[in-house]
Amino acid sequence: MRVDLFDFELPPERIALRPARPRDSARMLLVPAAGDFSDLIVSDLPGLLRPQDVLVFNDTRVIPAQLEGTRGEARIGATLHKRIDLRRWQAFVRNGKRLREGDRIGFPADVAAIAEQRLPDGSWILAFEGDEPVEVLLERAGRMPLPPYIAGKRATDEADRSDYQTMFAREDGAVAAPTAALHFTPELIAALDAADVQRETLTLHVGAGTFLPVKADDTTEHAMHAEWGRIEAETAERLNAARAAGGRVIAVGTTSLRLLESATGEDGVIRPFAGDTSIFITPGYRFRAVDGLMTNFHLPKSTLFMLVSALMGLDRMQAAYAHAIGNDYRFYSYGDSSLLLPLA
Known part of the structure; x- marks a missing residue:
């Protein structure tokens, strides 16, 4: 149709x-x-x-699946989309053209991930560093992923959690x-x-x-x-x-x-x-x-x-x-x- x-x-x-x-x-x-x-x-x-x-x-x-970080001087935004395994997630990435496979993205609160692979649809596989469960890392560094039609009109706040x-x-x-x-x-x-x-x-x-x-x-x-x-x-x-x-x-x-x-x-x-x-x-x-x-x-x-x-x-x-x-x-x-x- x-x-x-x-x-x-x-x-x-x-x-x-x-x-x-x-x-x-x-x-x-x-x-x-x-x-x-x-x-x-x-x-x-x-x-x-x-x-x-x-x-x-x-x-x-x-989960607080929205992350804001940097790769060098470039600002990188990531919205996790689908879990692959215990440490890897598929993510939609803003400013993803600034990434190369193997790049390290630093997020707040000592959270970091490696841009492991760019997929054909433009999304990325991110592999999170460390031993803590990814859910723990996200609680520390992530924000609630409000839909774009809300997030584009106001900032996410504590009430949204x-x-x-x-x-x-x-x-x-x-x-x-x-x-x-x-x-x-x-x-x-x-x-x-x-x-x-x-x-x-x-x-x-x-x-x-x-x-x-x-x-x-x-x-x-x-x-x-x-x-x-x-x-x-x-x-x-x-x-x-x-x-x-x-x-x-x-x-x-x-x-x-x-x-x-x-x-x-x-x-x-x-x-x-x-x-x-x-x-x-x-x-x-x-x-x-x-x-x-x-x-x-x-x-x-x-x-x-x-x-x-x-x-x-x-x-x-x-x-x-x-x-x-x-x-x-x-x-x-x-x-x-x-x-x-x-x-x-």
Whole structure:
């Protein structure tokens, strides 16, 4: 499909620079398969779900993966993208043309890395020096990797260390938050428990590639960056049992949805999964694992807007986004939410 079909105009003031407080007071647009949209708030969620429905959360934890350093007189910026092994990460590098393989980059707090290899897509493999775990080094020298549409408008600050982390964050490795789950609070979870809504977790370490624009003219020409994920055997078993009993599987966030779909066969059975996925979901895709999606509002011409258009239909999502823009919804990572239900 032509990428320009997924374009729309978003007024700059609709981009949220801070989250709602409390988190579950954010607005939420209910988008059914047909009929009117409903303007709600996230804390209304328990009343929209049925007993035995299952919400699936991503328990990845965002690491302070953005580094500013020097190689000689050259200033070098690095955003870690994907772990390769205990000491090496793939990174998008600003001013990377000033690097040569073997160069040493010095970062604050006595942290340093060797520019080991330049990859065909322009990113670099960085090998961190020393014996301390890389996560410890990043806590000392790194910053939270806010999306460019926020970082370009204000500086990262201490509040972002908690604001840009979900209450489910447990597994270190993401360089972008699974932002749909930023809206959840202990109070909302208690209300969902009281409504007998089930919940499961999986892990998908979100990479910085999620923010890269689609530069191709046609979706068939776009290559997705791989991200590592895991679904435990017991989790897959419980999800399959819930669907067999008539419960709906509602992915909280596109990251959860992408991993669930990667782990599900043509027979509709969710299987254990551990490895990379580069699944790219566009209109025409047949969904096998999920019955709905809770997600924030996404960028024009992004792979995520293509995904929600695949779930609900492009015309339906264009209408939903027009409604959201016209009714002052807040967009992107710190913005408002939507609940997409393609089935009754």
